[in-house]
Amino acid sequence: MSAQQQSLTERRKAATQLDIARAAAALFAERGPDATTAEDIAHRAGVALRTFYRYFRSKQDAVGPLLSGGAERWRALLEAAEPGAPLLGVLEQAVTDALAAPDDRAAEQLIGTRGLLRAAASDPALRAVWYRVNQDSEERLLPVLTRLAGPDADELEVRLAAAAATDAVRVALESWAKTEAPAAGPGSPAELAVRCLHELMGGMRLFRP
Template identity: 55%
Template sequence: MTGRPTLNQRRRDATRLEIARTAAALFAERGVEATTAEEIALASGISLRTFYRYFSVKEDAVAPLLAAGGRRWVLLFAESSAELPVREALERSAAESLTPADAAAVEAMHWTRDLLRDPRLADVWQRVHADSEERLYGVIAARCPQGADKLEIRLAAAAATTAIRVALEEWAFSDAPTEGPGSPRELGVRCMRELTAGLRLWAVVS
């Protein structure tokens, strides 16, 4: 979260995300098992060799899409006002990140729903959230005053990340819409409040 990514890194990230969208569309259409890495590469306009430079197995191809929402959430939290208590800042940023801003975001959420329903992608989903928790830990630590309890920061990152994960999983296995009752935003806020209620760190303001 320190410094802007280089132009090459942004290009690589954009390429990875485009491949992820292609893979998600193919997985939704054909299923994970019936889709090959070769087919993802062909549909993405890249060689199979290039595909394997970005991803070791076909299942990993959707990781950037699954991780995009979490990255946005952590970034929104990092950019929130330092005057807000940590708990409120996390809740606000989570609510914003779980609210689709346009038609493309709605489509991405529906892809996420399809991907979370496939048990073959469970390991990818867990790794995405483990990475998100590590990023969040660093951002929360940077926001807290010197001498803050590291265990409390770790618990905060774990609880907040779990809140988002559980909310998205509950939504994915329901028929709720992307906005309104039962939406990721509504479930995310509820889970965040319940899972973080007992943490002392939430009262800390930088």
């Protein structure tokens, strides 16, 4: 298989996974996880049940691509940044852009995330997916921050920064999910995440001038 064919295959797989994830999220919002089966999700997504299980082990796993979407956007923005700029400012701008809701579609995605986080409060399996998504995000963020911090940065401080940055976004989203605050503006995920970044990272040497 050529590189081009492989790339097309991977895109098709990712698109199918996202279709299944959206179907799962919609059904969880309508019925709740307990009243939703893998068969229901596969039917809503328009795929065979065997296709569902090719990509996901359980119905809760199916929403992973949606829950990880914000982290992937944030990481992509950080990967595009150049070393040398104040790291806290770079993190703030990236998280603000990643969690922004400039249009109805972006706002709808955040509202969907709020519904999933609310459902996770009473569903241990769904909560485990959320924690796994955050752990994966932290691990993927570490090499990005290592590059941005530069070769002289202390390895322990960079690791702490990756953990704190991930937790800042997680806590912001979880706190927002408990409210009826809008997806943009005061009380939004972006605003809360920036506040959490300041609170968690303000005392770190890595972020001092």
